[in-house]
Amino acid sequence: MASSRSDFAALLRAWRDRLSPADAGFTMTDGRRAPGLRREELAQLAGLSVDYVLRLEQGRAKNPSAQVVGALTRALQLSRAERDQLYRSAGLLPPQDGKVSTHVPPGIQRLAARLGDVPIGVFTADWTLVWWNTTWSALHGDPAALPAAERNLARALFGDGAAHDSMLPVQSERGQDAFAESIVADLKDAVSRYPRDAQLDRLVQELREVSDAFAHHWATQTAAAQHTTDRKTIRHPEIGDILLDCDVLIVPGADLRMVTYTAASGSIEAGKLDLLRVTGGRTATALP
Template identity: 75%
Template sequence: MSEFGELLRGWRDRLSPVDAGFTATNGRRAPGLRREELAQLAGLSVDYVLRLEQGRARNPSAQVVGALARTLQLSRTERDQLYRSAGLLPPRDGTISTHIPASIQRLAVRLGDVPIGVFTADWTLVWWNAMWCSLNGDPSALPAEQRNLALALFGNNGPALPPMETERGLDVFEASIVADLKDAVSRYPADGQLDRLVQHLRAESKAFAHHWVTEFAARHTSEQKTFHHPDVGEILLDCDVLLAPGADLRMVTYTAATGTTDAGKLDLLRVTCAQTTGAGNHVLPGPRGTRAIDAGR
């Protein structure tokens, strides 16, 4: 077994299935996550995870290592150790991190009955739960580089947002996203991917270019959004953006007041979600969701 495989196996055994979003049962023999559970959450095939653990697959990509580090809820130091054991350089300082601390993942798992998405500083979606899929569509259907809110808002050929209306209006919503990207550029000047995103959108979108040169900076506040959902119709939800300053992450949540019609519609989505996934609190983390791949081929 290689060093990478030993680390993978040890950290898999350490992680509680409950903290990963699974229901613990008395019949479990594995002390932590089962191999198939790790594979599902990281978006890899079970065979590929087995070969990684046994040392038969020796060149995992940075994307695969990042997905495994997030799924295993590693600390930043442990994440860097996993990268080095794979012969890769850890993510550089001065660039946007996709690392999600274990505490943030545990919090999100325990709030699994509401739609939750976790975004990086450039508004790239890196973690979501099953309820997020029920409300917004399944992000795993998109390539990882296209799971970006700014691309959805301003790109001509990128992903589309679900049909919805915002309480303060689309223009204010757009301005707030651009203000966040401007702030990210000032704090992460070495991030080439962020620079390419901004240059692409400035060239492609007149609205983005206008907001970019406007001094007005719209700040995120709690607001209501109306979704036009294909299954439950119009649903009005409170949208909150919770910041994790130390990790520079944004956790977006959608809730409805108890006893309202909208809460009933959210309950209906929850039931549909449970029937589809087999567990209403099952987590679908980025970057590849539940779409299993064999990255070794």
């Protein structure tokens, strides 16, 4: 076990040193002594404490969970082969085929990181949020404040836990029923394609028990509703209502959805987005 921890620690340090801060969405500064990520930057990307990352790199933290290793593989932008290597070095089985994948290809992460002015969230086939940028956090609140299992859009819409409590009021121009129906349809499609995914099955059973609306949509939905460009009004606690174009971009071959929010240049809404980027959504003053 000591050898396994040593291998894990060595891989973590090597891959942190390898990743360019620019590719991870950080600004390069002259004060850097090494080209890779700082430890606190990796901790921020993975949603972990700096102290825990330090203990992992020193081999002092024992038995990291699959959830922690998954967060690190995404933060480090590992390939599938490297991801599997990191899981094995932690004494864990790599994610198996036939289950919803949480792997975000490095190219997608680099692309999203370089679009830092745009709120971007990357979701899996069951609408679990697995990657987001700081502008997304400024708009919707920091997902890292939620338990990983609660970072799920279906739970936010239909559940009764932290995800639902933390979701800001959002109005869709397509109508709330159409939006909710499309999420349920996506989950039904995911269940048909990932019948061996126990976590997905638990999610569906939980929502059918706690939400009459979800149970109704699940029983009556017959075809997947196609995602189209939508306009959504988000009621932000600091800047008030902000109307944005919402697009869902499918990532071919990865079964991921990249959700983006944009506004026309020079518009009042674009000014509100600029304010969010500057303040992080914490101390903004509402615009007229």
